[in-house]
Amino acid sequence: MKHCDKCYVDIQTNQKYCPLCHQVLSGEDDPNLKEVYPEYVPLRREVLPLTKKILLFTTIVSILVLLSINLLTWDGSFWSLIPIGAIIYFWLIVRYGVLSKQNIAFKLALLTTVLVAILNLIDQNYGPVSDRGWALDYVTPFAFLACNLAISVIIWIRRINYRDYMFYLISIIIFSLIPVILVLFKVINITWPAISAFGAAVFILLFIIFFFPKSIKEEIKKRFHL
Amino acid sequence: MIKDTRYIDWFKLDNAAKIFPAVSNKKETNTFRVQFALVEAVDPELLQLAADAIIERYPMFKVRLKVGFFWSYFDYNSSPFYVEPLPTQVCGQLSPKENNGYLFKIYYRNNLIALEVFHSLSDGSGAVTLMKSLVYEYLSLKGYKLTPDNLILTRDSLPTIEEYEDSHGTYYNAKNRRHVPEKKAFGIKGTPIPDGHIGLISGTLSTKEVVDLARRNQATVTEYLAAVMMYMIYITQIKYREHLKANQKPVKLFIPVNLRKHFPSQTLRNFTNFVKTDMVMARPDISLEEIMQLVKEQFKKGMTKEELIRKMSENVAFEKNVLLRVTPYFLKRYMLKIGYQIMGLSLNTMSFTNIGRIDLPESMKPYIDNVSAAVYSGKFNTLNVAITSFEDKFKITFTRSIIETTIEREFFRFFTSMGMHLEIESNYVEEYK
Numbered sequence: 268m269k270h271c272d273k274c275y276v277d278i279q280t281n282q283k284y285c286p287l288c289h290q291v292l293s294g295e296d297d298p299n300l301k302e303v304y305p306e307y308v309p310l311r312r313e314v315l316p317l318t319k320k321i322l323l324f325t326t327i328v329s330i331l332v333l334l335s336i337n338l339l340t341w342d343g344s345f346w347s348l349i350p351i352g353a354i355i356y357f358w359l360i361v362r363y364g365v366l367s368k369q370n371i372a373f374k375l376a377l378l379t380t381v382l383v384a385i386l387n388l389i390d391q392n393y394g395p396v397s398d399r400g401w402a403l404d405y406v407t408p409f410a411f412l413a414c415n416l417a418i419s420v421i422i423w424i425r426r427i428n429y430r431d432y433m434f435y436l437i438s439i440i441i442f443s444l445i446p447v448i449l450v451l452f453k454v455i456n457i458t459w460p461a462i463s464a465f466g467a468a469v470f471i472l473l474f475i476i477f478f479f480p481k482s483i484k485e486e487i488k489k490r491f492h493l
Numbered sequence: 494m495i496k497d498t499r500y501i502d503w504f505k506l507d508n509a510a511k512i513f514p515a516v517s518n519k520k521e522t523n524t525f526r527v528q529f530a531l532v533e534a535v536d537p538e539l540l541q542l543a544a545d546a547i548i549e550r551y552p553m554f555k556v557r558l559k560v561g562f563f564w565s566y567f568d569y570n571s572s573p574f575y576v577e578p579l580p581t582q583v584c585g586q587l588s589p590k591e592n593n594g595y596l597f598k599i600y601y602r603n604n605l606i607a608l609e610v611f612h613s614l615s616d617g618s619g620a621v622t623l624m625k626s627l628v629y630e631y632l633s634l635k636g637y638k639l640t641p642d643n644l645i646l647t648r649d650s651l652p653t654i655e656e657y658e659d660s661h662g663t664y665y666n667a668k669n670r671r672h673v674p675e676k677k678a679f680g681i682k683g684t685p686i687p688d689g690h691i692g693l694i695s696g697t698l699s700t701k702e703v704v705d706l707a708r709r710n711q712a713t714v715t716e717y718l719a720a721v722m723m724y725m726i727y728i729t730q731i732k733y734r735e736h737l738k739a740n741q742k743p744v745k746l747f748i749p750v751n752l753r754k755h756f757p758s759q760t761l762r763n764f765t766n767f768v769k770t771d772m773v774m775a776r777p778d779i780s781l782e783e784i785m786q787l788v789k790e791q792f793k794k795g796m797t798k799e800e801l802i803r804k805m806s807e808n809v810a811f812e813k814n815v816l817l818r819v820t821p822y823f824l825k826r827y828m829l830k831i832g833y834q835i836m837g838l839s840l841n842t843m844s845f846t847n848i849g850r851i852d853l854p855e856s857m858k859p860y861i862d863n864v865s866a867a868v869y870s871g872k873f874n875t876l877n878v879a880i881t882s883f884e885d886k887f888k889i890t891f892t893r894s895i896i897e898t899t900i901e902r903e904f905f906r907f908f909t910s911m912g913m914h915l916e917i918e919s920n921y922v923e924e925y926k
Binding site for chain 1: 502505559562563564566578579580581590591605690694696818901902905909910914916917918919920921923
């Protein structure tokens with residue numbers, strides 16, 4: 268036990284000074300003593316790791332180079348936006364697919380939706396007009412179909428509590444109904460991909476409604492309570 | 494499959510809890526700590542077993558925070574929970590994305606068991622109840638013969654619906670919800686500790702001596718200590734600084750009141766309100782007696798049933814506001830943040846928590862040395878106090894986000910100058926550079 272003659276307090280420590288007045292404490296160090304609280308370790312400063320720095324640097328440089336080449340050899344179209352979109356999507360994968368601690372259903376749902384959006388934008392703006400429509404005809408229904416199956420299979424195989432995944436599964440199912448609606452409005456001409464995606468979505472939806480009837484209601488109640 | 498009715502699948506945040514997820518970050522963590530020091534060293538493996546058993550008894554803690562469209566909510570958490578060694582950081586941030594989603598932590602070090610809780614989950618009283626159960630279970634697993642004596646919620650008792658209750662919603666009065674505007678409070682300035690660390694200095698007095706001292710001054714322990722604290726803030730921060738006096742904001746201590754003592758509530762979630770001491774100290778000749786008189790009056794006024802219900806109903810009315818309710822959560826967060834900026838921390842100089850006496854069964858007492866608590870300190874409330882007493886150990890714990898220890902020093906010297914015996918502990922943040 269050490270003592271501060273100025274504050275008249277006792278303290279059990281091997282430190283030299285009184286925490287109140289910073290005078291030297293009287294008394295001997297006790298070699299067997301363990302400090303009550305752990306030592307102060309300065310926090311690790313979050314400096315960007317070198318790989319991340321290099322990647323970020325190359326990303327920004329390539330975007331600038333692409334843009335300048337595009338402008339210097341201007342042929343009437345912004346073709347550089349396609350590789351730039353791909354680069355940005357790569358960063359989305361790193362940020363939300365790899366580094367994020369969110370659950371896997373969220374990652375799949377988010378990345379699929381963004382991918383579909385990017386491919387549709389490319390489809391609408393580039394290439395000869397007669398060739399357009401592939402993104403809506405094929406990519407959109409198949410991407411959602413794949414995502415649907417992936418989330419269902421993950422829930423099924425990993426036997427995890429489905430509750431955390433339900434919300435994303437339901438949103439993707441709702442998204443995969445969109446192509447069929449577009450077929451009905453004659454925006455899409457090739458029907459079989461849209462219909463197969465629709466079929467799978469309805470199958471999964473019916474499965475949930477029949478075997479986990481409360482889960483959908485609960486999920487909606489949870490997410491939308493006022 | 495029969496559903497286990499002990500668990501409620503998900504539940505809304507209670508009235509007091511709703512604000513914290515929106516306003517918490519690395520600096521304002523809204524975390525507090527309750528800590529039991531045992532007589533002998535803690536066995537981490539047994540503690541893990543005890544924690545596993547007790548979390549099942551406290552399903553309102555076995556949750557993760559999720560964001561809905563209008564409000565966030567607590568959802569059942571099926572991930573495992575792990576106890577950890579005590580870190581340097583006192584009351585650090587408990588992020589919903591880390592720690593398997595759990596919003597509390599159980600730490601061990603030498604003979605300490607500490608529980609840190611994010612304020613959305615529960616208040617001091619709820620945390621103490623959980624901690625008592627945990628230590629009881631731990632000591633039982635060690636093989637000691639203990640009896641709960643109706644003071645402990647043991648692992649074989651069943652959780653009840655009442656323990657989940659949002660008691661604010663049960664006891665508020667829609668007619669008594671007048672908003673009383675308040676002035677901003679005086680803030681204690683200082684040099685920030687690097688890395689957002691928190692300095693902790695804890696002093697142990699004799700409970701009997703403190704109670705006697707308060708009685709001699711015809712005050713309760715909380716009133717007396719609050720008055721002394723006001724006086725120390727006055728002496729160290731204001732008295733000799735003329736430039737501050739010219740534009741003096743009132744010194745206000747935020748003192749939580751456990752509403753379970755005023756209403757028949759069994760809840761283990763938040764159910765606290767507060768009294769505030771409030772004094773403009775722009776004079777050179779304020780005495781301790783004068784402050785004491787004022788503090789006693791303010792306690793008397795603030796602790797009446799009408800006043801407690803008014804403060805509670807004011808918050809409930811805010812929560813039930815239709816405009817706020819229909820705002821989507823991502824916008825609501827900003828509304829809550831702005832509201833908290835105006836009506837939250839800046840209205841207090843210091844938060845001054847007296848958790849009070851910790852009652853434990855006789856059979857448990859020989860194994861426990863002392864109990865203490867701590868509250869986080871942030872950017873505005875740079876110095877906070879938490880007080881507990883167990884047997885004859887009366888522990889006053891200061892936590893600060895600034896390097897200066899002037900107030901602590903004068904506060905403790907006030908007692909030692911009267912000849913009282915005082916032992917202190919510190920985490921020595923300032924010594925390690």
